[in-house]
Amino acid sequence: MLQTALRGIKVLDLSRILAGPWCTQNLADLGAEVTKVEHPTRGDDTRGWGPPYLESEQGEHRLSAYFVCCNRGKRSVAVDFASPEGAAVIRELARDADVLVENFKPGTLKRYGLDYESLKAANPRLIYLSITGFGQSGPMSDKPGYDYVFQGMGGLMSYTGQPDGEPGAGPLRTGVAVVDLTTGMYATSAVLAALFRRSTTGEGGCIDLALLDVAVALNANQGANYLASGVNPPRSGNAHPNCAPYEVFRCADGHLILAIGNDGQFQRFCDVAGAPALAADPRFATNSNRIINLRVLREILANLFVQRNRDDWTRAFDAAGVPWGPINTLDDVFQDPQVQHRQLVKVVAHPVMGAIRMVRNPMLSGVADAAAPIAPPPMLGEHTQQVLGSLAQQVQ
Numbered sequence: 530m531l532q533t534a535l536r537g538i539k540v541l542d543l544s545r546i547l548a549g550p551w552c553t554q555n556l557a558d559l560g561a562e563v564t565k566v567e568h569p570t571r572g573d574d575t576r577g578w579g580p581p582y583l584e585s586e587q588g589e590h591r592l593s594a595y596f597v598c599c600n601r602g603k604r605s606v607a608v609d610f611a612s613p614e615g616a617a618v619i620r621e622l623a624r625d626a627d628v629l630v631e632n633f634k635p636g637t638l639k640r641y642g643l644d645y646e647s648l649k650a651a652n653p654r655l656i657y658l659s660i661t662g663f664g665q666s667g668p669m670s671d672k673p674g675y676d677y678v679f680q681g682m683g684g685l686m687s688y689t690g691q692p693d694g695e696p697g698a699g700p701l702r703t704g705v706a707v708v709d710l711t712t713g714m715y716a717t718s719a720v721l722a723a724l725f726r727r728s729t730t731g732e733g734g735c736i737d738l739a740l741l742d743v744a745v746a747l748n749a750n751q752g753a754n755y756l757a758s759g760v761n762p763p764r765s766g767n768a769h770p771n772c773a774p775y776e777v778f779r780c781a782d783g784h785l786i787l788a789i790g791n792d793g794q795f796q797r798f799c800d801v802a803g804a805p806a807l808a809a810d811p812r813f814a815t816n817s818n819r820i821i822n823l824r825v826l827r828e829i830l831a832n833l834f835v836q837r838n839r840d841d842w843t844r845a846f847d848a849a850g851v852p853w854g855p856i857n858t859l860d861d862v863f864q865d866p867q868v869q870h871r872q873l874v875k876v877v878a879h880p881v882m883g884a885i886r887m888v889r890n891p892m893l894s895g896v897a898d899a900a901a902p903i904a905p906p907p908m909l910g911e912h913t914q915q916v917l918g919s920l921a922q923q924v925q
Contacts, residue, residue: 530711531771532898534687535561537593538559539722542566542603543610543631543638545573546741547676547706548830549660551713553630556720557602557904558890561628564916565600565907566619569607572909573600583882590881592732592906599713600906601877601887607910607915616641623648623655628720632660635670645735648806655733656723659718676706683744688751688762692831695766712743714828772800773819774830780839786854787830792816794851800832872900 538561542553550565551648567573579593609615614787620642623629629648631638641908645657659665662674665882679687680702690701704772721737727733745752751762752769762770767786770773774789789795792808792815799808807813807829812822819826834842846853857865871894877885885905893901 530895530897530901531559532893532901533560534859535724538562538627539625539636540564540628540630541619541626543619543633543643543693544660545630545632545916547599547709548712548716549630549632550575551710552660552716552720554599554601555602555890555892556628558893563603563623565603565605566608566610567605567868567909569609572605572607575599576909583885585881586883589688589910592908597885597887599685602904603907603914605907605910606764606913608640608913610643611627611630614663618917618920619643620648620651622916624759626652626655627724628656628658630658630660630720633658634673635661635665644823646732648666648766649733649735651777653733654727654731656727656736656746658720658723658736658738660716660738662740662743665737665858668923669741676709679708679740679744683741684748684752685744688764691766692764698764700725700764708740708744708747711747712740714736715746717741768827770822772816773823774826776827776831778834780834780842783839783854785839785842786856788852790852795819797849798846798851801842801849802830805830805831829854845891849859851883867920875903876905877905879906 534693535556538556540553540556540561540563542549542563544553545567547768553563553565563608565573573596575596576593578595579591580590581594582593583594583597607616610619610752623643623824631643645659648655648657661670661680663669663672681700685707686700686702691698697718714737716736719738722734723727748755754760754762754770755804767777768913772788772790774787774795777784778784787798789798795813796805796808799805807826811818813826843853843855845851855861862868866876871889873889873891875889877887879885884904887903889903
């Protein structure tokens with residue numbers, strides 16, 4: 530069971546917003562004991578990022594949906610480490626921690642004796658993960674940074690959106706904070722690798738993870754395309770830069786995604802569409818030629834798609850093995866029979882908020898993991914007395 534893979538690992542979470550909490554939620558889902566340190570009055574910034582909010586029955590307590598999405602399975606401790614007493618508490622917690630995650634600007638925690646070098650002296654096995662906008666060094670290291678900034682700065686927005694000359698043309702951000710989320714996943718992998726390394730060397734270490742670095746890496750094939758050609762990729766709307774036809778088409782009564790990944794699939798599509806000659810046309814016979822002649826091909830296919838209803842197309846595609854997909858609203862997503870079969874929505878029992886619906890961690894896909902209970906996201910400072918009382922007993 531992956532849900533217990535990190536049992537016994539203690540994580541001290543000083544991060545806020547999304548990238549750090551996404552990482553520490555992954556670690557909690559894998560069985561780590563995660564203690565989230567929050568400011569006593571403000572808490573994590575995302576506690577106020579609403580609406581929507583989940584509210585208790587009498588309305589005296591609330592949790593933002595944003596906070597809920599990335600903080601399940603954690604204990605919340607309210608400590609102001611800007612005070613000498615608070616900093617001393619964090620140092621004591623770090624003495625017994627396996628992992629510390631923080632996302633403050635470089636130098637911030639050093640002022641309180643909470644930087645890696647200071648904590649390593651008391652706990653050489655500590656794995657210290659710092660998530661910043663630009664990294665621990667360099668000409669921009671002291672600047673703050675948010676996901677939106679890096680979607681633009683890293684290049685993602687330059688080729689995302691409708692092409693020039695079409696309605697709505699211009700750079701476009703993604704619908705979720707994809708750089709933050711990807712940083713959280715890279716952070717999870719880095720922590721797991723560091724834990725594995727420590728198991729053989731006995732040594733901890735410091736991990737310097739920057740959102741800018743992740744944003745550049747996130748370009749993936751588009752970045753590789755540029756490095757190989759020296760040509761900036763243009764905005765291509767819903768089309769794929771390297772495969773065709775691989776985009777959204779309008780049917781007589783709606784839209785669908787056609788995702789042709791090779792020439793054999795294109796041949797089957799042409800047969801289904803009643804246009805087998807297209808597959809033999811030299812302009813379209815190979816994927817490379819389809820990319821070169823995409824504008825012409827798109828016009829031909831657009832005229833074919835509008836002649837039939839979406840259900841007619843999709844039934845034929847399924848029968849012939851042609852890859853396609855719907856464009857679902859979230860209402861559609863959570864009612865999808867495959868999503869329900871995979872038990873992706875879990876009901877979490879919260880002591881104040883009651884039942885909370887959350888999305889299961891995709892890593893926990895086994896039968897036992899999918900059925901295992903999930904701990905709810907905490908109220909601000911909910912576990913302060915429990916954790917600090919236990920800490921006082923250890924000190925004594």
